[in-house]
Amino acid sequence: MANARTIVVIEDEDAIRRGIVDMLTIAGYETVEAADGEAGLTEAQRAGVSLVLLDLLLPKMNGFEVLEELRRTRQSLPVIILTARGSEDDRIRGLRSGADDYVMKPFSARELLARVEAVLRRSPERPEPVLRISSGSTVVDCGRREICGQGSERAALSEMETDILKRLASMSGRCVSREELLSAVWGIRDGVVETRAIDMHITRLRQKLRSHSTDDVEWIVTVRGKGYMLGPQLNVTRGGEGEDQA
Numbered sequence: 001m002a003n004a005r006t007i008v009v010i011e012d013e014d015a016i017r018r019g020i021v022d023m024l025t026i027a028g029y030e031t032v033e034a035a036d037g038e039a040g041l042t043e044a045q046r047a048g049v050s051l052v053l054l055d056l057l058l059p060k061m062n063g064f065e066v067l068e069e070l071r072r073t074r075q076s077l078p079v080i081i082l083t084a085r086g087s088e089d090d091r092i093r094g095l096r097s098g099a100d101d102y103v104m105k106p107f108s109a110r111e112l113l114a115r116v117e118a119v120l121r122r123s124p125e126r127p128e129p130v131l132r133i134s135s136g137s138t139v140v141d142c143g144r145r146e147i148c149g150q151g152s153e154r155a156a157l158s159e160m161e162t163d164i165l166k167r168l169a170s171m172s173g174r175c176v177s178r179e180e181l182l183s184a185v186w187g188i189r190d191g192v193v194e195t196r197a198i199d200m201h202i203t204r205l206r207q208k209l210r211s212h213s214t215d216d217v218e219w220i221v222t223v224r225g226k227g228y229m230l231g232p233q234l235n236v237t238r239g240g241e242g243e244d245q246a
């Protein structure tokens with residue numbers, strides 16, 4: 001496998017979690033473990049995750065809550081829920097909440113791997129639709145990572161700047177905390193990087209956007225004491241992949 005896929009395993013029972021991680025590791029996957037819902041959500045929201053195995057009964061945040069939050073922020077990330085045998089209500093509720101599949105405990109390595117492979121095959125890194133954020137004639141194309149200003153003026157965005165904008169856009173009008181940006185964009189655990197670093201990046205990104213704007217719209221709004229949000233006057237569109245209007 002040229003590029004091992006990363007699977008996040010969210011399960012509070014150590015023995016089961018270890019078992020799953022071993023199975024996946026032997027099968028050639030990279031794994032990340034979490035023993036409660038909160039930690040699991042943080043891990044699942046990092047860039048580069050291919051699939052999530054999610055137990056439902058978890059401390060801090062239950063599996064349904066994790067799933068709900070994931071569906072809001074990472075719509076296309078495949079999730080397989082781990083349910084107790086017999087709990088049909090949980091399975092149905094999980095599937096209705098957007099889980100891609102379920103596996104009933106106890107399960108064999110073969111069964112689990114078959115489900116994982118099937119779900120990954122069905123969603124071969126389902127391409128996220130190309131996100132565009134615009135104001136007047138200024139368009140930020142997150143697929144091409146560039147700002148298209150007046151006429152043929154173009155300015156490149158870094159991967160990090162693009163990720164910040166995508167993250168803000170995915171919250172559609174809601175504030176994103178610095179901590180959330182840290183873990184989602186930088187993938188930093190336990191605040192190794194100070195949240196002030198985010199402010200610096202935001203300031204720079206804001207200047208860049210402003211200098212290429214055809215109007216004086218506010219691209220990134222500071223919500224005092226909370227974090228940042230995308231300017232409410234901006235237009236956010238998601239187009240099909242590979243769509244091109246060159």
Ligand code: CA
Nearest residue numbers: 012055057058
């Ligand atoms: Ca559990």
